[in-house]
Amino acid sequence: MSDHLPGLPTAEWPYLQILVRLALSLALGLLIGLERERRGKEAGLRTFGFICLLGALGGSLGTAFSLLVLALVGLLVVFLNLQTLRAGEGTELTTSAAMLVTGMAGVLCGQGHTISPAAVMVIATALLAWKERLAGFSMGLTEGELRSALLLAILAIVIYPALPRGAVDPWHLVEPRAAWVTVILIAAIGFVNYVLWKLYGDRGTELSGFLGGLVNSNFTVIELSSRVQQAPQAFVQPAYRGILLATSAMLLRNASLLLIFAPLVLLGSLPTFALMLFTSTALVLWSHRRGQAPRPASPATLKLELPFSLPQALKYGVVFLVLHVLGGLTQRQFGNLGFYAVSVLGGLMSSASAVAAAATLASQGSLSPSVAATGAVLASFTSLVFSLTFVLRTRHAPLIRGLATAMLCVALAGVAGLLVADAVQPWLTQWAAQLERSTAAPSP
Known part of the structure; x- marks a missing residue:
């Protein structure tokens, strides 16, 4: 059978x-x-x-x-x-x-x-x-925060498809869809970071400073500085570490924007961002190891703006569009120095928008990756120095001296990173050219 x-x-x-x-x-x-x-x-x-x-x-x-x-x-x-x-x-x-x-x-x-x-x-x-934590977050969600999330969804799902494709000006500088994608991305990053801050921000001043810096570093520095004025003796060292971590979060966010929009630009500025982040982290750890000042009885309670609102969206969009157009025009008229000046100006208004504008120009071929990387670093430098001006309002000499010294060390680390990036730039250019040739070569 x-x-x-x-x-x-x-x-x-x-x-x-x-x-x-x-x-x-x-x-x-x-x-x-x-x-x-x-x-x-x-x-x-x-x-x-x-x-x-x-x-x-x-x-x-x-x-x-x-x-x-x-x-x-x-x-x-x-x-x-x-x-x-x-x-x-x-x-x-x-x-x-x-x-x-x-x-x-x-x-x-x-x-x-x-x-x-x-x-x-x-x-x-x-x-x-995360059942309990998500339930607690949803129960604590305010009406304004819910409107913020709905507005972000409307701008991403409803308005974006209606925008025209490609450039709408004869100089090929204004691309509504590209600008709107940048606005949505920056706002979405801020929204996610706001959620993280709301979930974990009450664990300590340092963690609040870092998560708050991911949302808005300037507002975080302002809040921490105001706490120093309320309790100067008990809050100096935690505020010092929180402000340093807020600026570190700003650097990390800007590097992430470069990674999303133009990875080659991040590759050119990676030594700079890495050394600045390493220096800032080392200073925070050194402050922890000293442990000379008493810790405050309660961590800082930060009061940040809503994660996303229509005025904030328009602000991001206008700043990005202005920096994008000015950066392209000044680079054509005055060379790289003109673009660097615009990047410094953008760092005073919104370092995230300035970094996104530099990355977008590089991805469109209007700037070389090395020039865009330097512009992104300059915008981050400017934002870092600008945040120090809020600390001056505390009139607390030890905190001002400590943060000024720390910011100087971070800036020097960034300068060293720029020198390293300049030294390896020929190798990066050669590698990028080989990669472009290999991707453009027809398959057998």
């Missing part, structure tokens, strides 16, 4: 490939199942592991089996909720949604995806694990 039935198709999966897919699905299912198990849910570690494995098998078998698996997971969700209702515990809506997401992620793993299902499952696990 034959061992195989005639007419039935057979298929063999590549052993290593299917093993990797199943292992990834199992790991992701156990990740979210571990969180559910810790909370004492009926569907825990093993259930979510099985669901993700089942989804991977369905995804590997094809579309029909994938739909069958999702239907089975939906049926399992129905049985789970019926059981909890009979026990008088109510419905398990969050766990049910997590099971459906897990099944879909398993299907993606079975189809050969790796990054997307992993990202989805990490996000889903974070949403489950």
